[in-house]
Amino acid sequence: MRNTLLAIATLLVFVACKNDKKENTNTEEKAKTQEVNVYTHRHYPADQELFAAFEKKTGIKVNVVNAKADELILKMTQEGEQSPADVLITVDAGRLVRAKDKNLLQSVASEKLDKIIPSNMRDEDNQWFALTKRARVIVYAKDRVQPEQLSTYENLAADTWKNKILIRSSGNIYNQSLMASIIEHNGEEVAKTWAEQVVGNMARSPQGNDRDQVKAIVAGEGDVGVVNTYYIGKLLNSKNPEEVKAGNGVGIFFPNQEDRGTHINISGAGVAKYAPNKENAIKFIEFLASKEAQEVFAKANYEYPVNAEVQPSELLQSWGTFKEDNIALSILGKNNKKAVIVFDEAVGNNRKSRLASTI
Numbered sequence: 001m002r003n004t005l006l007a008i009a010t011l012l013v014f015v016a017c018k019n020d021k022k023e024n025t026n027t028e029e030k031a032k033t034q035e036v037n038v039y040t041h042r043h044y045p046a047d048q049e050l051f052a053a054f055e056k057k058t059g060i061k062v063n064v065v066n067a068k069a070d071e072l073i074l075k076m077t078q079e080g081e082q083s084p085a086d087v088l089i090t091v092d093a094g095r096l097v098r099a100k101d102k103n104l105l106q107s108v109a110s111e112k113l114d115k116i117i118p119s120n121m122r123d124e125d126n127q128w129f130a131l132t133k134r135a136r137v138i139v140y141a142k143d144r145v146q147p148e149q150l151s152t153y154e155n156l157a158a159d160t161w162k163n164k165i166l167i168r169s170s171g172n173i174y175n176q177s178l179m180a181s182i183i184e185h186n187g188e189e190v191a192k193t194w195a196e197q198v199v200g201n202m203a204r205s206p207q208g209n210d211r212d213q214v215k216a217i218v219a220g221e222g223d224v225g226v227v228n229t230y231y232i233g234k235l236l237n238s239k240n241p242e243e244v245k246a247g248n249g250v251g252i253f254f255p256n257q258e259d260r261g262t263h264i265n266i267s268g269a270g271v272a273k274y275a276p277n278k279e280n281a282i283k284f285i286e287f288l289a290s291k292e293a294q295e296v297f298a299k300a301n302y303e304y305p306v307n308a309e310v311q312p313s314e315l316l317q318s319w320g321t322f323k324e325d326n327i328a329l330s331i332l333g334k335n336n337k338k339a340v341i342v343f344d345e346a347v348g349n350n351r352k353s354r355l356a357s358t359i
Contacts, residue, residue, distance in 0.1 A: 034060045049300070069092075084276060090268070091266075116290075131288050142249060159201075166204065176340060209231075210225075210228055214249075254319075289306065298311070
């Protein structure tokens, strides 16, 4: 009997030791495989460089899923609580607000981010934060337009620009956010009238991306366009001589310097609602906002840094300083539906007007 009890006791000790060893092994394995899962719309080499730098600095592995913004938002929606996403990175505040509205992000507490990111460039509930800035400016044909002829976005509605404006489709989020800002500053009725007049001043039906508008100006299809600044940087530093020529053929004008300032938008990041690695996600976003990372963003992708300690690239500095519209960027998302409606009505009314003139 005594031998039996001794054998049982020995077995229990063995099992307990084995379980402890297994638990310790699992803990060690988890420590060895620290990771952060990043769903990102951005697709630039500089981003990959930064992800590698974060891994080296922290030992946290960065797993990347690349896709278009709407695809990532849909993916996170479908995955629900089972989503492996820790961080969502996308372009334009309107999309970040959309992700928040779909309950895909969560609030985080970070003294570093609160200190670095200006209040108008982060969500009021700290669900997303700006990482880079880009200005939506007016570009003009250097050989046909004098910068003194330009002043504000509103001025693009003037008869001076009849058949001279080039701009991408109103279905693009960049234009929707610009319109959202105009609605906020001027009201829906004024914005609608402005949109109708701008549509009437277009040199052609909207087509292509921002770079295509610049190329069309240089080709003589129009005289002025509305584009994001970083596209000009990409053209000027392209390996394609024709793109470099296009970039050199236009001047850059920062609108509304006498009033609210030039429209600014961002790329930004938020921590996913069901992030399995929340602490790592916060560390990751803090790193991207750090001086070290912001210098890479500024130099490599011709974007303006959000960290005040970092200077823009030499190219951007050569364009001069300018007054920014300091509107809370969350408003761009909140006004997005209104912006879409205003654009749709403006395009529809313009078509009716053209049809009536041919009858």
